[in-house]
Amino acid sequence: MPAWAENIFRNLAVTLFLGFSLAGSAGAQTSDLVSNNALRVCADPANYPMSAKDETGFENKLAEFVAAKLDLPVQYTWYPMATGFIRNTLMAKQCDVIMGYAQGHELVLNTNHYFTSVYTLIVPQDSDLAAVQSLADPALKDRRLGVVAGTPPAAHLARNGLIGKSKGYNLVVDRRHQSPANDMLDDLAAGEIDGAVLWGPLGGPLVKADYPDFKVIPLVKEELPPRLFYRITMGVRIGEKVWQRQLNSLIRRNQDEINALLAEAGVPLVTDLGTEVMEISN
Structure with missing residues (x-):
C-alpha cells in the first residue's frame, strides 16, 4: 500500500474510532441519567390540584399523557415540595422530570414552557x-x-x-x-x-x-411590577440536553392536547406575555 494511502487509512480509522467512542459515551450517559423503562416523575404527594398521591392532579394527568406518548409507564418519587425537594429527588437521580416548574429556575434545566x-x-x-x-x-x-x-x-x-x-x-x-x-x-x-x-x-x-x-x-390587566404571570416548564437535571430536547419536541407536537388537558382541569391559560386570556375549546 502506498504511504499516502496508508496515512489516509490510518486517519480514517482514528476518526471512526473517536466517533464510535463519543457516541458510546453519550449513549451511556443518557441511559445512566434517564430511565428507559419508565417516565420517572418527581412530585409532591399532597399538592392537589397540581399533584396528588392518588394521581388525581392535573400534573398527574399530564404525566400520564407524556408517558403514553413515550410508550412508557409512569413511576413516581414522592417528596414534599419544600426545602430539599430538588436535592432529594431530581439531583439524587431518583426520578427524571418535574412536571411543573417555573421557567428560569437555576436548580433545574427547563424545557420549553408548555403553558x-x-x-x-x-x-x-x-x-x-x-x-x-x-x-x-x-x-x-x-x-x-x-x-x-x-x-x-x-x-x-x-x-x-x-x-x-x-x-x-x-x-x-x-x-x-x-x-x-x-x-x-x-x-x-x-x-x-x-x-x-x-x-x-x-x-x-x-x-x-x-x-x-x-x-x-x-389578573391580566396589571401594568406595574411585580409581574403576576409565569411560564411553566418541565424541569430536568442540568446537563441533560438530549432529554430536554426530547421533551421539547413532545411539547411542540402535542401543544393543543396539552392545552385542552389544562383547560379541562380549570387552569386559566394566558398568552406568553400574560396580557390576554386564551380561550381553549375542550
Missing part, C-alpha cells in the same frame, strides 16, 4: 366585585382580601392600600397537613373575606371542582 398562567382574583359570582379586573380597581377599597404572604400579588395590594385589611395565609406549609388555598376559599365561602387572590393553577381547578358559585378573574 403560561397568572394570579387570579376569586369572588362570588353574585358579588358586586364580579366586574373587577385589576387590583387597582377602586371597588376593592375597604374590602378584605385573602392573599398568600410573600407572593407577588401582596406587593400590588400594598401599593393599592389594600394590605392593611387583607388576611394573610402561610406560603411555606406541609400540604399534607395544611392547605392555604382551600382555607382561603373556605373563608371566602363563609364571608370572612371578600375576595381571594390565588395563583391560577391552584385557584382555577379548586373552584371548578368544589366552588361552583365562585368566579375566577385572571
